[in-house]
Amino acid sequence: MIVLSTEKNASAPLVSILMGSASDAEIMEPARQILKEFDIPCEAKVLSAHRTPEQTMQYVKSAKERGTKVFIAGAGGAAHLPGVVAAYTTLPVIGVPIKSKSLNGMDSLLSIVQMPAGIPVATVAIDGASNAGLLAIAMLALSNAELSKKLDAYRIKMQEKVLKSSV
Ligand code: RP5
Numbered sequence: 001m002i003v004l005s006t007e008k009n010a011s012a013p014l015v016s017i018l019m020g021s022a023s024d025a026e027i028m029e030p031a032r033q034i035l036k037e038f039d040i041p042c043e044a045k046v047l048s049a050h051r052t053p054e055q056t057m058q059y060v061k062s063a064k065e066r067g068t069k070v071f072i073a074g075a076g077g078a079a080h081l082p083g084v085v086a087a088y089t090t091l092p093v094i095g096v097p098i099k100s101k102s103l104n105g106m107d108s109l110l111s112i113v114q115m116p117a118g119i120p121v122a123t124v125a126i127d128g129a130s131n132a133g134l135l136a137i138a139m140l141a142l143s144n145a146e147l148s149k150k151l152d153a154y155r156i157k158m159q160e161k162v163l164k165s166s167v
Contacts, residue, residue, distance in 0.1 A: 001039050001040075001041060002014070002038065002039050002040050002041075002140065002144060002146065002147050012041065012066060012067030012068075013041045013042050013043040013066070013067065013068060014040055014041055014042065014067065014068065014069045014070070014140060015035055015040060015041075015042040015043075015068070015069065015070050015071075015072060015133075015136045015140075016042065016043055016044075016045070016063055016068045016070075016071050016072070017031050017032060017035075017042055017043070017044040017045070017072045017073075017074075018044075018045055018046075018047050018056075018059075018071060018072070018073040018074070018081060018085060019044070019045075019046055019047075019073070019074045019075065019081075019098075020046070020047070020048045020049065020050075020051075020074070020075035020076065020079070020081045020098075021046060021048065021075075021076075022046050024046075024074050024075065024076060024098050025044075025046075027074065027096070027098050027099070027127050027129055028044065028072075028074045028096065028129045029129065030129040030130035030133065031072050031074075031096070031129040031130065031132050031133035031136075032044055032133070033130075033133070034130055034133035034134055034137070035133050035136065035137070038137050038147065038150055038151075038154075040136075040137065040140065040147075045059065047059055047081070048075075048081065049075070049080035049081040049083075049084040050078070050080065053084070056081070056084060056085070056088075057084075057088055060084075060085050060088040060089050061088050061089070063089065063091070064089065064091060068091060069091060069092075069139070069140060070091060070092050070093075070094065070136040070139050070140065071085050071086075071089065071091055071092070071093045071094065072093075072094045072096065072129070072132045072133065072136055073085045073093060073094070073095055073096065073121075074095070074096035074097075074098050074129060074132075075095075075096075075097075075098060075108060075111075075112070076097070076098030076099065076100045076105065076107075076108045077100045077102075077107055077108060077111075078107065078111055079095075079097060079098065079107070079108040079111040079112050080111060081095075082094075082095030082096075082112050082121045082123075083095075083111075083112065083115055083119065083121055086115070086119045086120065086121050087119055092122065092136075092139055093120070093121050093122070094121070094122045094123075094124060094132045094135050094136060095112035095113070095121040095122065095123045095124070095132075096112075096124055096127070096128055096129050096132045097109040097111070097112050097113070097123065097124075097125075097126045097127075097128075098126070098127065099126050099127050104126075105126035105127065106126075108126065109123070109126055122135060134151075137151060138151060
């Protein structure tokens with residue numbers, strides 16, 4: 001398991017994966033999977049910027065104290081969750097726009113990507129949960145040499161797979 005040097009509790013989730021609805025769970029699952037592959041403790045929670053604003057605020061405000069280093073937040077439609085999370089923490093926040101039924105996720109993408117200056121959210125592609133996980137790993141790897149090596153090995157493996165797939 002990856003443990004950062006500042007960690008008080010070795011099993012504390014380093015990455016918090018939030019989503020606005022249980023209906024987002026399937027799309028957000030690749031973030032959890034890639035973190036698992038890299039042996040990074042994470043936790044996933046359904047919290048909504050609109051439906052559970054108080055609980056969202058309380059959870060985010062208390063996360064740093066519990067050892068969280070990075071947030072991944074996925075939401076669809078009027079997708080305010082990543083921005084609201086970023087409003088309550090200075091920890092890095094990665095937003096995942098979820099593909100919506102009515103506007104194919106363009107609403108989610110624009111809601112998440114167009115943050116006003118001062119409160120950043122790093123936005124990945126529509127339904128890009130896997131890249132959100134990898135970006136969180138890259139952030140953690142800045143202060144963890146073991147993780148950095150694992151990330152290099154992951155890239156090499158990916159290169160080899162692509163080269164082998166040539167037709
Ligand atoms: C957002 O509204 C969620 O992130 C979800 O993508 C979307 C629809 O939610 P449900 O109506 O399926 O609960 O808050």
